[in-house]
Amino acid sequence: MTLMDHLATRSSRMKASEIRELLKLLDQPDIISFAGGIPDPALFPTEAISDAYASVLGGAEAGSALQYQVSEGYLPLRKWLAGQMGKLGVACDEHNIFITSGSQQALDYLGKLFLSPGDTALVTWPTYLGALQAFNAYEPRYDRLTPDGGNMTPSAYHAAAAAAGGKVKFAYLVPDFANPTGETLSLRQREAVLDLAGELDIAVIEDAAYRALRYDGEGVAPILAIDCARSGGIENARTLYCGSFSKILSPGMRVGWVCAPRRVVERLVLIKQASDLHSPSINQVAMHRAAEAVFDRQVDKLIGAYRERRDDLLGALEANMPEGVTWSRPDGGMFVWVTLPEGTDATAQLARSVKEARVAFVPGNAFFADGSGRNTLRLSFTLADKRAVSEGIPRLAALLKG
Amino acid sequence: MTLMDHLATRSSRMKASEIRELLKLLDQPDIISFAGGIPDPALFPTEAISDAYASVLGGAEAGSALQYQVSEGYLPLRKWLAGQMGKLGVACDEHNIFITSGSQQALDYLGKLFLSPGDTALVTWPTYLGALQAFNAYEPRYDRLTPDGGNMTPSAYHAAAAAAGGKVKFAYLVPDFANPTGETLSLRQREAVLDLAGELDIAVIEDAAYRALRYDGEGVAPILAIDCARSGGIENARTLYCGSFSKILSPGMRVGWVCAPRRVVERLVLIKQASDLHSPSINQVAMHRAAEAVFDRQVDKLIGAYRERRDDLLGALEANMPEGVTWSRPDGGMFVWVTLPEGTDATAQLARSVKEARVAFVPGNAFFADGSGRNTLRLSFTLADKRAVSEGIPRLAALLKG
Numbered sequence: 001m002t003l004m005d006h007l008a009t010r011s012s013r014m015k016a017s018e019i020r021e022l023l024k025l026l027d028q029p030d031i032i033s034f035a036g037g038i039p040d041p042a043l044f045p046t047e048a049i050s051d052a053y054a055s056v057l058g059g060a061e062a063g064s065a066l067q068y069q070v071s072e073g074y075l076p077l078r079k080w081l082a083g084q085m086g087k088l089g090v091a092c093d094e095h096n097i098f099i100t101s102g103s104q105q106a107l108d109y110l111g112k113l114f115l116s117p118g119d120t121a122l123v124t125w126p127t128y129l130g131a132l133q134a135f136n137a138y139e140p141r142y143d144r145l146t147p148d149g150g151n152m153t154p155s156a157y158h159a160a161a162a163a164a165g166g167k168v169k170f171a172y173l174v175p176d177f178a179n180p181t182g183e184t185l186s187l188r189q190r191e192a193v194l195d196l197a198g199e200l201d202i203a204v205i206e207d208a209a210y211r212a213l214r215y216d217g218e219g220v221a222p223i224l225a226i227d228c229a230r231s232g233g234i235e236n237a238r239t240l241y242c243g244s245f246s247k248i249l250s251p252g253m254r255v256g257w258v259c260a261p262r263r264v265v266e267r268l269v270l271i272k273q274a275s276d277l278h279s280p281s282i283n284q285v286a287m288h289r290a291a292e293a294v295f296d297r298q299v300d301k302l303i304g305a306y307r308e309r310r311d312d313l314l315g316a317l318e319a320n321m322p323e324g325v326t327w328s329r330p331d332g333g334m335f336v337w338v339t340l341p342e343g344t345d346a347t348a349q350l351a352r353s354v355k356e357a358r359v360a361f362v363p364g365n366a367f368f369a370d371g372s373g374r375n376t377l378r379l380s381f382t383l384a385d386k387r388a389v390s391e392g393i394p395r396l397a398a399l400l401k402g
Numbered sequence: 403m404t405l406m407d408h409l410a411t412r413s414s415r416m417k418a419s420e421i422r423e424l425l426k427l428l429d430q431p432d433i434i435s436f437a438g439g440i441p442d443p444a445l446f447p448t449e450a451i452s453d454a455y456a457s458v459l460g461g462a463e464a465g466s467a468l469q470y471q472v473s474e475g476y477l478p479l480r481k482w483l484a485g486q487m488g489k490l491g492v493a494c495d496e497h498n499i500f501i502t503s504g505s506q507q508a509l510d511y512l513g514k515l516f517l518s519p520g521d522t523a524l525v526t527w528p529t530y531l532g533a534l535q536a537f538n539a540y541e542p543r544y545d546r547l548t549p550d551g552g553n554m555t556p557s558a559y560h561a562a563a564a565a566a567g568g569k570v571k572f573a574y575l576v577p578d579f580a581n582p583t584g585e586t587l588s589l590r591q592r593e594a595v596l597d598l599a600g601e602l603d604i605a606v607i608e609d610a611a612y613r614a615l616r617y618d619g620e621g622v623a624p625i626l627a628i629d630c631a632r633s634g635g636i637e638n639a640r641t642l643y644c645g646s647f648s649k650i651l652s653p654g655m656r657v658g659w660v661c662a663p664r665r666v667v668e669r670l671v672l673i674k675q676a677s678d679l680h681s682p683s684i685n686q687v688a689m690h691r692a693a694e695a696v697f698d699r700q701v702d703k704l705i706g707a708y709r710e711r712r713d714d715l716l717g718a719l720e721a722n723m724p725e726g727v728t729w730s731r732p733d734g735g736m737f738v739w740v741t742l743p744e745g746t747d748a749t750a751q752l753a754r755s756v757k758e759a760r761v762a763f764v765p766g767n768a769f770f771a772d773g774s775g776r777n778t779l780r781l782s783f784t785l786a787d788k789r790a791v792s793e794g795i796p797r798l799a800a801l802l803k804g
Contacts, residue, residue, distance in 0.1 A: 041465035049468065050459035057452035063443035066451065066652040101503060105678040112539065133676040137514065250468040252683030274535040276507040276678075280685055281654030 032392035033360040034313075034379040037179060037334060039247055043305055045294050049250060052289035056282065065282040071273040072265065073099025073257075074284035080291060081243070085259050089225030090241070092234045098265045098272075101279045103209050103244035103256035107134035109271045110170070110205055110240060110258075115140045119166035122157070126367030126376070128179045128207060131172055142369035145171050145196075147189040154199040170203040171196070175223055177210040177333025180367045180378040184331055190223045194230065197238055204239040210333040212248055212299050215307035217331050224259060235261050247334070248298055249290055253283045306334070309381040312389045320397035327379075336379045337364070340400065346377040349400065357395040434794035435762040436715075436781040439581060439736060441649055445707055447696050451652060454691035458684060467684040473675045474667065475501025475659075476686035482693060483645070487661050491627030492643070494636045500667045500674075503681045505611050505646040505658035509536035511673045512572070512607055512642060515666075517542045521568035524559070528769030528778070530581045530609060533574055544771035547573050547598075549591040556601040572605040573598070577625055579612040579735025582769045582780040586733055592625045596632065599640055606641040612735040614650055614701050617709035619733050626661060637663050649736070650700055651692055655685045708736070711783040714791045722799035729781075738781045739766070742802065748779040751802065759797040 056065050072078070078094040085092050100106045107130065115121065115138035122145040123131070132142075141164045143157060152160075161168045171193060175185040185193070197204045206223045224239040231237050237260075244256040258268060272278065313336055317327055324341040338361075340346060346363040353359050364376025384392070458467050474480070480496040487494050502508045509532065517523065517540035524547040525533070534544075543566045545559060554562075563570045573595060577587040587595070599606045608625045626641040633639050639662075646658040660670060674680065715738055719729055726743040740763075742748060748765040755761050766778025786794070 038470050041469050044465060044468045046459060046464045046468065050456070050464070053455040053459060054452070057448060057455060062448045062452070063446060064654075066446045066448065066654040067443045068440050068648075068653045101678045101682070104676075108677040130676075130679070137673070137676055246470075250684075251470045252466075252468040254678065254680075254682040271539070274506075274532075274539055275510040276503045276656065277532070278656075280503070280656040280682055282652075283682055283685065 032388045035360045035362050048290045048294040052286040056285045065285045069281040071269045071278045077288040095262045098258045098268045100256045101254040103242045106242040106258045111135040111138045114169040120161035120168045122171040172205040174207040181337040182328040182330025182335045206241045209244045214332040255287045313381040316389045316393035320394045322401040334382045338377045340375040344375045357399040359392045359396045434790045437762045437764050450692045450696040454688040458687045467687045471683040473671045473680045479690040497664045500660045500670045502658045503656040505644045508644040508660045513537040513540045516571040522563035522570045524573040574607040576609040583739040584730040584732030584737045608643045611646045616734040657689045715783040718791045718795035722796045724803045736784045740779045742777040746777045759801040761794045761798045
């Protein structure tokens with residue numbers, strides 16, 4: 001996905017004419033981009049993945065890897081993932097694992113499972129734009145979830161949902177190194193989300209796409225693990241955990257998973273059967289082999305590389321940004337979230353920035369379900385090498401000063 | 403996909419208890435199956451596919467094949483497919499081609515694009531069960547399409563749709579070697595479908611999954627080609643052509659396509675972006691290379707092998723079936739459709755057949771949108787070798803006599 005495509009697909013709330021204008025400008029090699037929320041392809045474990053495909057297609061499993069398979073996914077991969085979830089404090093087995101074509105598909109299916117037009121989904125302001133796009137197909141309204149305190153009362157959420165002609169169906173959030181803010185919820189905040197979900201009697205969708213990419217400090221237990229400990233086990237849990245190999249091994253293979261109570265997995269299997277039968281067999285077999293061979297080593301490699309890029313970006317922001325501009329200091333993931341002075345329009349700044357500073361980013365407005373946040377923007381550091389940071393951030397800072 | 407899985411997933415209209423009972427019995431090695439509607443894995447072009455993955459992952463495209471990509475699909479594959487469609491009489495370019503994860507996903511997306519609850523979809527009685535499953539998610543009603551004559555008047559279709567609270571949105575059909583009947587529409591029947599669709603002003607969804615597998619006679623033009631010739635070109639066409647590599651190269655790679663007017667492709671791109679971002683990059687690149695290398699040769703190989711199996715099955719039916727049992731004589735594809743004497747229940751016969759004759763098939767009732775067709779069943783010959791046919795068909799015939 002090129003930067004142009006990325007901007008075209010992700011900034012859907014920008015006007016089409018604005019995007020077209022930008023695309024013309026971006027089709028030039030001297031733009032420094034902090035826009036694309038994608039991993040660095042130079043860090044892909046290409047050799048391990050190549051070996052995995054070669055061993056599958058040269059071995060006894062070739063026929064089944066090229067054939068139709070069951071909708072829930074490749075059994076050895078599901079067992080491997082159940083083991084990984086166990087390491088995170090979620091005791092479960094393969095019946096609790098459902099393979100998806102990337103975690104985006106999990107969000108689509110969970111939207112399809114839960115939402116009727118007029119129902120309410122609780123999301124943070126801002127939240128992952130792809131989640132809003134997935135849910136929007138099922139015509140919900142959104143209400144605001146504030147895990148750091150200040151949520152409405154359960155009865156107020158219920159009343160607002162009923163007034164819109166539906167019910168509150170779930171809370172969606174990215175608790176670790178969120179897209180777009182980079183922020184991570186504390187244990188107490190996770191417990192508060194579960195408390196609220198319990199009072200509302202709704203599901204929690206835990207989007208864990210970035211979870212393995214922690215550069216500092218200790219990991220916080222997944223919401224699903226806390227839920228299992230409180231409720232007595234995964235079959236009693238209300239949390240549906242969406243995982244992905246996209247940020248660690250390869251997004252282009254499109255392999256993700258849901259870890260959930262068996263009754264939810266069974267419903268997702270029916271949805272998948274009707275929608276694409278199953279995720280590609282061969283990619284699941286190859287992903288299993290590649291993950292067994294290099295997953296932990298690959299996580300270490302990415303942590304080393306991305307930590308340095310994050311540090312360089314934060315250092316450059318500190319050294320260059322004018323007063324009144326603030327930003328998040330993420331412990332992991334891919335993003336730094338920048339807040340411009342009140343009244344500044346980041347979309348307008350992007351147009352100027354691309355033309356004058358030759359620097360690109362994603363305006364934050366697109367990530368707000370209510371269309372607010374016009375003075376925010378997202379910077380991704382995963383593709384930003386030292387030169388990009390040392391040249392791009394001073395140019396962006398100079399533009400924002402001017 | 404094993405026979406058990408196949409029965410479990412496809413015969414969704416059988417009672418769950420019936421299926422469970424059958425599954426226990428089918429978990430035994432001496433069952434001869436004509437049930438699974440799947441290609442023979444022994445005929446997969448494994449070496450060509452293996453070479454394709456190796457060349458992609460060992461070459462300059464490795465990084466982009468493992469990365470995110472655009473939702474419409476891999477450009478060289480889209481161009482190749484536009485060329486293939488040109489050979490079928492559909493002049494088009496890459497902007498008319500949209501890559502899907504198998505043609506099942508095309509049916510799901512077209513359902514999502516067209517259907518609101520209460521809308522009407524026109525389908526044949528019987529039709530492909532997977533299409534009904536895909537459309538059912540969007541809560542349509544079905545009305546009957548009879549391409550061999552006897553359709554209702556346009557105003558009667560409109561009135562019935564309006565009475566159900568919606569509109570007629572499309573006609574769906576498999577014009578070549580249909581699943582489940584094996585039947586092929588003549589040129590005149592295709593023109594009649596287009597005439598009706600024109601009068602109703604609705605889309606036509608042409609499911610061409612089996613099109614390349616013709617064992618006798620001359621191919622009939624795709625409905626889309628006829629539509630383009632009548633309407634002046636693909637941008638004026640109302641037909642949306644769904645193709646698939648699953649029956650020729652590999653179902654486990656999950657690569658299909660839609661060929662349609664550009665305005666429809668653009669809508670499908672938005673749906674895909676929200677639902678799974680894109681089909682796996684690596685499979686699209688590998689499929690393009692494998693298709694360029696062996697597509698035509700592979701079609702010839704399958705035609706030779708499957709033609710012989712079809713002939714063996716038809717010969718065994720002729721030699722063994724009791725009076726009152728009739729069947730289709732398909733010119734291609736994978737299926738023979740058997741009609742039992744009026745009043746015979748094929749689902750009950752399946753239970754007996756598995757227990758007593760040790761032969762499995764799919765009861766035809768599942769393929770009827772109105773739940774009729776209880777005296778029909780589907781036999782697949784793609785996995786049926788000479789022994790399976792020479793032993794299995796006499797046993798099934800003896801059971802039906804008794």
